[in-house]
Amino acid sequence: MEMAMSETSTQxxxxxxxxxxPTDRTVPTRSKERAAYDRELVHAILDxxxxxxLGFVRDGAPVVLPTLYARxxxxxxxxxxxxxRPLRMTGQADPGLAVCLTVTxxxxxxxARSAFHHSINYRSVVxxxxxxxxxxxxxxxxxxxxxxxxxxxxxxxxxxPANAKELAATAVISLDLDEVSAKVRGGGxxxxxxxLSLPHWTGVVPLSKGYGTPVPADxxxxxxxxxxxxxAL
Amino acid sequence: MEMAMSETSTQxxxxxxxxxxPTDRTVPTRSKERAAYDRELVHAILDxxxxxxLGFVRDGAPVVLPTLYARxxxxxxxxxxxxxRPLRMTGQADPGLAVCLTVTxxxxxxxARSAFHHSINYRSVVxxxxxxxxxxxxxxxxxxxxxxxxxxxxxxxxxxPANAKELAATAVISLDLDEVSAKVRGGGxxxxxxxLSLPHWTGVVPLSKGYGTPVPADxxxxxxxxxxxxxAL
Numbered sequence: 001m002e003m004a005m006s007e008t009s010t011q012x013x014x015x016x017x018x019x020x021x022p023t024d025r026t027v028p029t030r031s032k033e034r035a036a037y038d039r040e041l042v043h044a045i046l047d048x049x050x051x052x053x054l055g056f057v058r059d060g061a062p063v064v065l066p067t068l069y070a071r072x073x074x075x076x077x078x079x080x081x082x083x084x085r086p087l088r089m090t091g092q093a094d095p096g097l098a099v100c101l102t103v104t105x106x107x108x109x110x111x112a113r114s115a116f117h118h119s120i121n122y123r124s125v126v127x128x129x130x131x132x133x134x135x136x137x138x139x140x141x142x143x144x145x146x147x148x149x150x151x152x153x154x155x156x157x158x159x160x161p162a163n164a165k166e167l168a169a170t171a172v173i174s175l176d177l178d179e180v181s182a183k184v185r186g187g188g189x190x191x192x193x194x195x196l197s198l199p200h201w202t203g204v205v206p207l208s209k210g211y212g213t214p215v216p217a218d219x220x221x222x223x224x225x226x227x228x229x230x231x232a233l
Numbered sequence: 234m235e236m237a238m239s240e241t242s243t244q245x246x247x248x249x250x251x252x253x254x255p256t257d258r259t260v261p262t263r264s265k266e267r268a269a270y271d272r273e274l275v276h277a278i279l280d281x282x283x284x285x286x287l288g289f290v291r292d293g294a295p296v297v298l299p300t301l302y303a304r305x306x307x308x309x310x311x312x313x314x315x316x317x318r319p320l321r322m323t324g325q326a327d328p329g330l331a332v333c334l335t336v337t338x339x340x341x342x343x344x345a346r347s348a349f350h351h352s353i354n355y356r357s358v359v360x361x362x363x364x365x366x367x368x369x370x371x372x373x374x375x376x377x378x379x380x381x382x383x384x385x386x387x388x389x390x391x392x393x394p395a396n397a398k399e400l401a402a403t404a405v406i407s408l409d410l411d412e413v414s415a416k417v418r419g420g421g422x423x424x425x426x427x428x429l430s431l432p433h434w435t436g437v438v439p440l441s442k443g444y445g446t447p448v449p450a451d452x453x454x455x456x457x458x459x460x461x462x463x464x465a466l
Contacts, residue, residue, distance in 0.1 A: 025296075030314050050339045050353060050440075053286035055295035062288035062295050063258075066337040066357050081263050104299040106283045108445075111463075115381045115392045116399040120283060124299050148348045158433050159348045166349040188450045200391050201460050202453055206445030207283075212341075216436040217421045219429060227434050230344075 025128050026181035036182040045125045045182055046071050049103040050151065054078060056089070056099050056131075069101065070143065070150035074177040076101060076127065077134070077143035082171045090173045096130035101175055109205040112189035113198040121185050121204060128179040134172040143172045154229035258361050259414035269415040272307075278358045278415055279304050282336040283384065287311060289322070289332050289364075302334070303376065303383035307410040309334060309360065310367070310376035315404045323406045329363035334408055342438040345422035346431040354418050354437060361412040367405040376405045387462035 019037040020026070028035050036042075052069045055062055069078050078101075082088070090097045108121035134140050144167075145156040162170065189202050211233045214226060252270040253259070261268050269275075285302045288295055303310050311334075315321070322330045341354035367373050377400075378389040395403065422435050444466045447459060 025294075029317050050342070051337055051355065053288075053297050053299075053335055053337070055286075055288040055297035055333070057290050057293070057295050060290070061258075061331045061361065062290050062297075062333045063361075064286050064288035064295075064297050064333040064335040064359065066286075066335060066355065068353060084262050098294045100288070100295045100297040102286055102297040102299060104284055104286070109283070109384050111385060111388060111392070113393055114395070114399075115377060115389060116395050116403070118381050118384055118388070118392065120301060120384070122284065122299065126297065128294065128296075144348060148351050151342050151351055151353070152344060152438070155344060155351070156348060159344075159351065160346055160428055160431055160433070162347070162349050166347070170349070188448070191450075191452075195393055196452060197454070198393055199454075199457060200393070201449070201457050201463070203447055203449040205385070205447045205463065205466065208441075208443045208445050210441045210443070212439030212441050214436055214438045215421070216434070217424075219424075220435055221430070221432075224432060224434050230434070230438065233438065 020177070020180045022181065023179050026126065026179055028181075028183065031183075031185075034183045034185055036184060037180070038182070041184070042125050042177070042180055042182050043071065045105065045123045046076070046103055047150075048105060052078070052101050052103045054099055054101050056097055068147055068150070069103075070146035071177075072142060072146050076175045076177065077146055077172055078131070078175070079144065079147055079170055079172045082169055084171070088171075090131050090133040090171070096132045097173075099129060099131045099175060101127040106207055107186070108207055110185075110189050111202055111205065113191045113195040113200045113202050117190055117192070119185060119189070121187070123182065123184045125180065125182050127175060127177060129175050131173040131175045134174050139174075140167070140172050143174070144170070152229055152233070154227075158227060158229070253410070253413040255414065256412050259359070259412055261414075261416065264416075264418075267416045267418055269417060270413070271415070274417070275358050275410070275413055275415050276304065278338065278356050279309070279336055280383075281338060285311070285334050285336045287332055287334050289330055301380055301383070302336075303379035304410075305375065305379050309408045309410065310379055310405055311364070311408070312377065312380055312403055312405045315402055317404070321404075323364050323366040323404070329365045330406075332362060332364045332408060334360040339440055340419070341440055343418075343422050344435055344438065346424045346428040346433045346435050350423055350425070352418060352422070354420070356415065356417045358413065358415045360408060360410060362408050364406040364408045367407050372407075373400070373405050376407070377403070385462055385466070387460075391460060391462070
């Protein structure tokens, strides 16, 4: 199938204005036409996701964990308990933690006449870099607000900010958007010419995402209505 | 926020029948009550996903790529071009490629009164192990069918199987479900008792997933109707 693992080659692409500079790690070996470096596209894909998959190396082996993230300009933030190992690995004294942060949206199922050309329509962003712990109190506050607002825009201002105890328990790490690529597959199946007369249905099944009706907490006080930023969803 | 990065400790849990045996790598340091090892739960989470995030180490740095996968019993399959680096790294002569394969479903947005307790309802599975290239022709065929049927059950039988040229271009790797854990967060916010009187709306915004109306390919011959396995979606 077409959405198969592909990795990067050593052939750099030409760069464009308003785009990230491709590197060895961000140019795919396959389906090069699907790779993109446009900042606006990258930002849009990142901003639409709720969870990223963050990879790092522990004892020589890869670890991939789903986690919340937020983007502020050209920087991503991830947070976690100060006791968790990946967060400790990004401490001030360290050179930082090599990470790969990936966000993927699955948009449709692509049914070709041949098994080989079955695929998924998707949009993904892969960020390579070094994650560093954020120690500046102002940036930490900004990052934590961004993490809440990434879940629901406008929510940070309508919740109790972290207190000193909570701040002390929370590690925030940052990852700059520098070595970044997007990959997008859209449209219909790419069948072989000799398969066009086969009797199989062919096309795309779109996948939809949406919001259900908000469910108030059991202990929500009467009289607290749904805020505008939720009805807007 | 609660859905923050957490990593594994060295405290094993007791095992149960019909469950994976916890290891150092599959016991989280935080939110231990969310970790689960039940095979049925793990299988259900895996079978519901379309794309996994596969992590491996390249030149000492982590790489996380989205890719299709399929489960057959206690084994996962991933495929790709024979030319792609991670696939080549799993060659017969090699000891295999250390990987971490993660599948995540985001089920809802959890809005607490405090920023700190904001979270996501989710279900994830993390598989650690060594990926090996599948060379047995029968198992390769089985895996490729499973990859198509994972996208749409019943589709493999209604498409042209891979021919010799396509088979030669396709590498299939397997990963046994051995060192596996699930993590599940459900329900409402966990606010602090002292926050209960705050005036912020609190609850869960469910996220829904669904299928859109199938879009036939432009070159679909007239008279080929939608197959039952698609109307059943």
